[in-house]
Amino acid sequence: MVGISLITFAVISLSPGDPAEITLRATLGTESPPKEAVARLHEEMGLDDPWHVSYLKWISRVVHGDLGYSYQTKRSTLEEIIRALPTTFCLASISMLFSAIIAIPLGIAAALRQNGFVDHICRLTSIVCLSSPEYFVAIVFMLAGGIYLDIFPIAGTGGIEYFILPSLTLSVGLIAITMRIMRTSMIETLEQDYMRTARAKGLSRRKIIQRHALKNALLPVIIYMGTQFGWIFGGAVTIESVFALPGLGRLLVNSVSSMDIMVMQGCMLTFAMIVVLINLFVDLVQLYLDPSVRAQGE
Incomplete structure (x- = not known):
């Protein structure tokens, strides 16, 4: 499970595209969201942190049953999965x-x-x-x-x-x-x-x-x-x-x-x-x- 979590996190982190910008495009309905909003969401999503820091933060929450929340629906990821x-x-x-x-x-x-x-x-x-x-x-x-x-x-x-x-x-x-x-x-x-x-x-x-x-x-x-x-x-x-x-x-x-x-x-x-x-x-x-x-x- 630890190995799979590492591979999954690495593959997603190396995927092309800016998750914050893509999320704001879908949320705001615009092709060019404000840079200030992108920067805030970057910080909120932890995208500015080094790879290993982001992974440790995420896995520490997972151990305690917190899978984060969806940036699209604003609902808990665990609730989405259970549903x-x-x-x-x-x-x-x-x-x-x-x-x-x-x-x-x-x-x-x-x-x-x-x-x-x-x-x-x-x-x-x-x-x-x-x-x-x-x-x-x-x-x-x-x-x-x-x-x-x-x-x-x-x-x-x-x-x-x-x-x-x-x-x-x-x-x-x-x-x-x-x-x-x-x-x-x-x-x-x-x-x-x-x-x-x-x-x-x-x-x-x-x-x-x-x-x-x-x-x-x-x-x-x-x-x-x-x-x-x-x-x-x-x-x-x-x-x-x-x-x-x-x-x-x-x-x-x-x-x-x-x-x-x-x-x-x-x-x-x-x-x-x-x-x-x-x-x-x-x-x-x-x-x-x-x-x-x-x-x-x-």
């Missing part, structure tokens, strides 16, 4: 749900019919999904589901129906990789010695898959999807902008376009904290679910 975070969390959660519902059954079907028609279709689909940019997938879903079929709204916020198209868009890449991991894990599990023993005992193929193979094959998929949950928040930056969702990603994009430094730094730090905490949680879950990991730790 936007539920939208992004809902978007990420529904995307994970779509990924699990679609990718896991397809991966199992591809593994059970290895090198068959279903397997070839699934592998081809995964390649197409991974090769398609998110903004292109978003446009396709907006045209198909929102305009031609007129089933779901294509922009704005409201009920759960507003999250369907953006969540499907965000889950496309995750579906492709999760499906391939599920397929590979299932094939490896079915080739284990204890699976041959179960078949030798006369257990039906269905019971072998349900009682033994599926539980063991799901572990790598659960671990992967858990780690990707944090990274989905990063993908929300593009999706929320396309579908006009008032989430954390759109808040970051708007703050970048207006050079709202405090909001930019707060959003980046929040994204980093989410990824770190989710990865920690996934490691603890793996430690609980996987006996081999516990044995290595002991």
Whole structure:
């Protein structure tokens, strides 16, 4: 987290443009704000201080829960983030749900019919999904589901129906990789010695898959999807902008376009904290679910 805060602060500090002048342009609605006002805002924003002094002042406030305030809306950065975070969390959660519902059954079907028609279709689909940019997938879903079929709204916020198209868009890449991991894990599990023993005992193929193979094959998929949950928040930056969702990603994009430094730094730090905490949680879950990991730790 300290390293990420240093990198974030350095990148924002080295960005072109004068944040004070850009802020006054937006606030006053003029291309040439008064120099006295720019100088006052420079002092208020701490832009005249050396880089390391500005960083230490900012990080000392962050440690005490003060992320500063937005120079555009004059509201607390923490309040802005808290207001936007539920939208992004809902978007990420529904995307994970779509990924699990679609990718896991397809991966199992591809593994059970290895090198068959279903397997070839699934592998081809995964390649197409991974090769398609998110903004292109978003446009396709907006045209198909929102305009031609007129089933779901294509922009704005409201009920759960507003999250369907953006969540499907965000889950496309995750579906492709999760499906391939599920397929590979299932094939490896079915080739284990204890699976041959179960078949030798006369257990039906269905019971072998349900009682033994599926539980063991799901572990790598659960671990992967858990780690990707944090990274989905990063993908929300593009999706929320396309579908006009008032989430954390759109808040970051708007703050970048207006050079709202405090909001930019707060959003980046929040994204980093989410990824770190989710990865920690996934490691603890793996430690609980996987006996081999516990044995290595002991």
